[in-house]
Amino acid sequence: MSDxxxxxxxxxxxxxxxNRIVMAPMTRSRAGAGDAATTLNATYYAQRASAGLIVSExxxxxxxxxxYAWTPGIYSEAQVSGWxxxxxxxxxxxxxxALQLWHVGRISHPLLQPxxxxxxxxxxxQAKGQCFVIQPDGTPANVPTALPRALALNELPGIVxxxxxxxxxxxxxxxxFVEVHAANGYLLNQFLSxxxxxxxxxxxxxxxxxxxxxxxxxxxVVAAIGADKVGVRLxxxxxxxxxxxxxxxxxxxxxxKAFTQRxxxxxxxxxxxxxxxxxxxxxxxxxLREAFVGTLITCGGYNATTAExxxxxxxxxxxAFGRPFIANPDLVRRLRENAPLNEPDPNTFYGGAEAGYTDxxxxx
Ligand code: PHB
Numbered sequence: 001m002s003d004x005x006x007x008x009x010x011x012x013x014x015x016x017x018x019n020r021i022v023m024a025p026m027t028r029s030r031a032g033a034g035d036a037a038t039t040l041n042a043t044y045y046a047q048r049a050s051a052g053l054i055v056s057e058x059x060x061x062x063x064x065x066x067x068y069a070w071t072p073g074i075y076s077e078a079q080v081s082g083w084x085x086x087x088x089x090x091x092x093x094x095x096x097x098a099l100q101l102w103h104v105g106r107i108s109h110p111l112l113q114p115x116x117x118x119x120x121x122x123x124x125x126q127a128k129g130q131c132f133v134i135q136p137d138g139t140p141a142n143v144p145t146a147l148p149r150a151l152a153l154n155e156l157p158g159i160v161x162x163x164x165x166x167x168x169x170x171x172x173x174x175x176x177f178v179e180v181h182a183a184n185g186y187l188l189n190q191f192l193s194x195x196x197x198x199x200x201x202x203x204x205x206x207x208x209x210x211x212x213x214x215x216x217x218x219x220x221v222v223a224a225i226g227a228d229k230v231g232v233r234l235x236x237x238x239x240x241x242x243x244x245x246x247x248x249x250x251x252x253x254x255x256x257k258a259f260t261q262r263x264x265x266x267x268x269x270x271x272x273x274x275x276x277x278x279x280x281x282x283x284x285x286x287x288l289r290e291a292f293v294g295t296l297i298t299c300g301g302y303n304a305t306t307a308e309x310x311x312x313x314x315x316x317x318x319x320a321f322g323r324p325f326i327a328n329p330d331l332v333r334r335l336r337e338n339a340p341l342n343e344p345d346p347n348t349f350y351g352g353a354e355a356g357y358t359d360x361x362x363x364x
Contacts (some may be wrong), residue, residue: 005311006304006327007336009078010052010318012295013228013265017052017096020229020311021332022268022320024299025100025233029132029350030357031072035060036082041072042089043358047329049095052318055179055233057270058102058186059083061166063114064158065187067104069140070351073172074166087174097250098177098231099170100165101221105187106148106196107241120155121148122190122204122213124198127242128183140351153201156213158185161165162310164220169333171225178225180218182255183233183270185241191243206253215258222262228231231266231297231324232259236284240275249284256291267292268320271300285315304335339363 007019032038037123045054051216060066066073073079083099090097108119108125111133126147134140150158163180170229172179182188191213197204203213214232222230235243245251252269259267269288272281289296297308299320307319325331327344334341348356 004304004308004336005306006249006319007332008148010295012053012062013177015096016018017318018050018094019052019296019332020318021052021335022297022299022318023048023054023325024320024322025057025181026322026326027057027068027071027350028357029068029070029072031351032082034076034077034078035071035073036064036076036081037072037086038087040353041082045086045097046093046095047358047362048091048325048331049090049093050330050332051095051325054090054095054097054333055089055320056086056097056099058100058181059166060102060104061162062103063112063157064120065103065118065162066112067108068146068184069112069134071102074101074169074173075162080169083170083173083175089185091174096176099168099173099175100179100181100233101166101170102181103159103162104131105185105190107131107145107186108148109143109146116121118293119146120151121187122151124148124150125196125198127185127196129241133220150199156203156216160216162218163217163223167221167224167230171229175354177229177265178219179268180230180232182214183235184275185243186236188217189235189238189241192251193243193248195244196242207247207254211255211258214255218259218262218264220265227263228265230264231268232264233268235268235270235275235277237272237277237280238270238275239272239277243296253291254286256288260291260293264294266295266297266298266318268299271298273300274322289315304338327360329360333363
């Protein structure tokens with residue numbers, strides 16, 4: 001596949017990426033003290049720096065935005081310096097990296113919240129889903145998400161400011177981009193979807209109202225660091241974390257146009273794949289392509305052949321790979337050389353240390 005489109009460079013914003021292969025964001029739950037990224041995390045990402053772009057695992061913008069133990073934050077000084085170690089290591093290998101900005105909303109539990117508070121959401125509707133906590137006796141456990149409290153109108157600007165501050169911190173740490181995580185049933189997706197957003201103010205009801213909070217976040221992030229460093233991730237047709245949105249493709253097209261108006265660097269689509277949902281239609285792919293003028297990334301169970309076909313059909317500019325990157329630090333080379341892939345071990349996806357993280361072998 002050495003002459004394939006996948007291995008050609010691409011300009012995104014002010015940054016030239018070496019190829020069109022993206023490492024997808026994946027929670028690995030191996031942050032250190034104070035939820036700061038560590039030198040082990042730096043080793044893991046640097047091993048994978050031949051990706052054209054790495055999108056980091058989701059990183060909470062505040063403690064309120066956390067829904068799983070051991071995920072890295074981007075709101076304290078120690079967290080900025082932890083992430084700086086990671087980005088420096090990726091840049092030293094010639095790679096580029098985006099930080100994914102995360103607020104989980106209702107996918108959380110008082111055990112993770114400041115002062116043991118209830119998690120927050122657009123509306124006080126509990127999600128069918130799980131989060132991961134350290135119990136009072138010190139043992140970790142998957143537990144059902146808690147009943148959230150509805151955010152008051154006057155709390156929304158504070159969360160918007162947390163996103164802007166997190167974006168500012170990401171650039172301070174050296175990231176080339178941020179990716180605003182509006183997919184997979186977390187806070188921003190909860191605002192988009194009518195089953196989790198039953199507000200009666202300007203942030204609920206019509207499609208335009210449900211989009212408002214995300215667009216305010218995007219505008220604040222753009223004001224903080226510039227549109228050429230900003231991307232957004234959406235999951236149209238996605239059902240993960242109890243999302244049920246009959247208008248999700250119309251919403252994605254509406255947002256794609258709004259992102260075009262704002263000159264965002266990229267739009268990253270998480271296709272229904274590991275998390276369930278109806279596949280995207282060809283018609284929707286074409287509409288999305290027309291609606292968004294920046295770099296379009298898509299993610300969801302691709303291999304070299306299907307990814308190349310998508311680029312060849314001009315339905316995307318870059319293709320993201322998740323699990324194959326867990327087990328293959330040199331995935332780009334293996335795809336180029338049609339080499340066999342190592343299989344990822346799901347038992348070591350979350351938590352732990354080097355095993356199943358930095359010890360997957362590269363080709364000789
Ligand atoms: C997870 O930690 O399970 C997780 C995080 C972010 C996602 C999806 C899943 O977008």
